[in-house]
Amino acid sequence: MPGEEAAITGSWRGLRSIRSKLIATVLIVIALPTLIVLYDYFTTSVRVVEQEVYAANQSLVEQAAMTINDTAKRMIQATYLLEADMAQSFxxxxxxxxxxxxxxxxxxxxxxxxxxxxxxxxxxxxxxxxxxxxxxxxxxxxxxxxxxxxxxxxxxxxxxxxxxxxxxxxxxxxxxxxxxxxxxxxxxxxxxxxxxxxxxxxxxxxxxxxxxxxxxxxxxYGIPSKGLPDNTQLLVLDKGGTLYDIYGKEQYSLTPEQAEDSRHSGSVMRKLTLGKETYLMNAASVPQVGLSIVSLQRMGDFSAQLDNSRTKSIALFLLFFGVGIIIVIYILLRLTKPLYALVRSMSRVGSGNFSTKVEVRGKDEIALLGSHFNKMVAQLEELIHHVAEEQRQKEEAHFQALQAQINPHFLFNTLNSIKLMAMLSGTNRNVSDMITALGKLMEFSMKQNTLFVTLRQELEYLELYMSLQKIRYHDDVTVAVQVPEALLDCTVLKFTLQPLVENSIIHGSKLPLHIRIEAECPGQYILIHIRDNGKGVSEETLRMIANQLQQDHVKTSGIGLLNVDRRIKIHFGQQCGILLSRPEAGGLQVTVRIPYRKELEG
The missing domain is CATH 3.30.450.20 (PAS domain)
Incomplete structure (x- = not known):
């Protein structure tokens, strides 16, 4: 059924589906660890790059300090040479x-x-x-x-x-x-x-x-002609902890701790906070002059450059990584598509549709599975067809046997009535009428060997049957028929109404008994209502009978309610059959639901 198929398909589309599990595996086992490693790499790379930049800057600053110190030595050397030359000359x-x-x-x-x-x-x-x-x-x-x-x-x-x-x-x-x-x-x-x-x-x-x-x-100070980089400052630190530019303009005043820390060069990276800015600081001393050279690189500019480079790298990586993940997911979806087609076909087979087939492509294991499934469905459809045909033949043989009997109790009671009236009545009119009606009934049963008749023919047979019942019950049982002319040519199963009317007469337990037969067609189905004014049944009995009507393998005898309901379901499907209800006026109402058809079948 559609609802059941949708439920099955919905469950497969949930987290329990193999497709979801494969995609989750790719995301958890491959994508997530890769992104974590990438995040750790870029986080670590910032510290590594900062350390490398600091080491490179420190090497440059120390080299600059050595050059400055060497220049200072040469200046001092010039004074001593000039002094020596003056002493020698004069x-x-x-x-x-x-x-x-x-x-x-x-x-x-x-x-x-x-x-x-x-x-x-x-x-x-x-x-x-x-x-x-x-x-x-x-x-x-x-x-x-x-x-x-x-x-x-x-x-x-x-x-x-x-x-x-x-x-x-x-x-x-x-x-x-x-x-x-x-x-x-x-x-x-x-x-x-x-x-x-x-x-x-x-x-x-x-x-x-x-x-x-x-x-x-x-x-x-060895400043090149093009000057220093924009994000780097070369400053001079005096003994008092004041930072000057190389032209003597005061730039910053350090705390004693910062000044002391600045004078100790080494491999440990140092950062200096001045105001709202943080700088990467490198320092080296110039002993000959008695000062220190300090290089300050603003972390904001350094981070901006690093972030720009890192953003480009991340964007490029995510582009290729995302394309790779999309390709992998696409391949997974393509690989699992035949499995979903197989699941949908299995759902339709479970709903009774054996005409479904799975499209088989390729020669892999999934294609082999689909091929075997198609063969299995074909064999199952053929088997069910044989079983249904066999069951149908059994039901028809059973029905033919019942039809041949035409209720022995009814024939026995009828013959007793004929015998009694022949003995007591001074006239043979009723005897003649009963014998005539019984003969027509026998003729109707024997000559019409088809399974289906029109509703008109079924009502004519019911009228012959009721002519005998009226004589038997002295007109205390009446049947009123109100069926639209347009529905009289519709197809019904033979012997559908007579067992239901007989059931009302037997179980009505009330005289006079009035039975009313009505028919309507609200859509694709005909509804035939048989309603009596008998004593009816209790709510518990009604539920018990309704439960029996829902069971497929209830053993039945005779051609009563259950037998009629079973025959209707065999020929028209489970959506048709008999429905019992209790009218507000009392009694019992039996509703027959069959498809709206006009062609007769053999």
Whole structure:
């Protein structure tokens, strides 16, 4: 039946179906672990990439610090070489700074030449070297140096600081050469890292003053011409915990803990939080200058770049992974499609439809199963056909035997009535009528050997039967027929109404007994109602009879209610048969439900 088939199909479509189990297996065993591994990989990769970036940055910062420290060493070395050269050339003699004296000018040119050699060999063209005595007189490698301003040079901060340290180097991290002193052609008006160191000869009666060495800031810190990356800052950390840019502008002030942590380089990745931003921090010390170089890379920019790369990788992976899963699920659906077709066919077979076939494609195990199923259904259909035909023949033989008997009790009672009336009646009219009616009944039973008759013929037979019953019961039993003319030519099983009317007469247990026969056709079926005004049956008896009518293998004798119901179901199907009910006026109503047909069958 459709409802049962839908229930079976619905259950197969649930979580218990093999298709759902296969798809769930693919998703749980393959897809889910893959996604978990992918998530763990990308989560771990963030930490790995951060560690690798930190290690790479640390290597670069340490290399930069070594380069800066090496530059600082060369600047200090230049001061010692110049000091040694001055001691060798002049000894304890007082140097003459008079630019108007030819001999003094020759010595000045000689000093400038030697300082130029030192600059070119150790420092580069952009640097400059100067020699300043205690009174502010200067000899320098600067081109176009303003000698008229030499007296003011002693007021420069590095001069006083350098003199106070007495031979120890003093570093001026950012020094812009005053315009009144001069400039270099290669680096005009630029910031310099300046070193000043005082020296004096023991045998000299004059304090020689300071040696100054200056290198442009960008050259000192090794900043390339294109500058640093946008997301990276190169800062200088002083001993007080303040971070400056390379041009001396204060950027951040660290806590003592942060400053201490920044001065210790190592393989452990460090992050620094400044305000609302978090940075990946790398640091390396420059011992010669007494400061540390700090590289800050903003984590937000780093994470954005990483997320962008990771998003592309995830999108590409999910694209191929999703396509792969879809292909696998499609293949599973294609593989299980024949199984679902087989299930639907089995459901139809279970509902009684043996004409269903399974389409067989290929030569695999499923195709072999479908082929065997088709053979089984064909054999089952043939077997059921033989069983049904055999059962039909048995029922017909049983019916023919009953028809030949025509109820021996009825014939016996009728003959007794004929005999009694022949003995007591002074006239032979009733005897003649009964014998005539009985003869017509016998003739109707013997001549019409078909299984089906029209409703009109069945009512004519019933009328002959009732003519005998009226004589027997002295007109205390009456039958009223109200059937539309359009339904009189419809096909009914032979001997359908007479057993039902006889059942009303026998079990009505009431005289006078009135029986009413009506017919209607509300759709594809004809409903014939046989209603009497007898005593009827109890509710319990009615349920018992209705239960017997629903059973397929109830043993019956005679041609009563159960026999008629069984014959109708055999010929017209389980949807037809007899229905009992109790009218409100009393008695019993029997309703016959048969298909609406007009053609007679043999």
């Amino acid at each position: 000894g304890s003699n007082t140097f003459n700074w008079d630019y108007g004296n030819a001999e003094a000018m020759g010595a000045i040119f000689q000093i400038q030449k030697k300082m130029g050699y030192l600059k070119d060999i150790l420092l580069g063209n952009s640097a400059f070297i100067g020699l300043v005595d205690a009174e502010g007189s200067v000899v320098t490698t600067l081109n176009n140096f303003n000698r008229g301003a030499t007296g003011t040079i002693i007021r420069e901060p590095w001069f006083t600081a350098g003199m106070e340290l007495k031979g120890y180097p003093y570093w001026e991290r950012v020094y812009r050469l005053p315009a009144n002193l001069g400039y270099t052609e290669n680096a005009p008006d630029k910031e310099f890292i300046l070193l000043s160191r005082s020296f004096a000869f023991e045998s000299s009666i004059r304090n020689w003053g300071l040696v100054i060495v200056a290198i442009p800031v960008s050259q000192f």
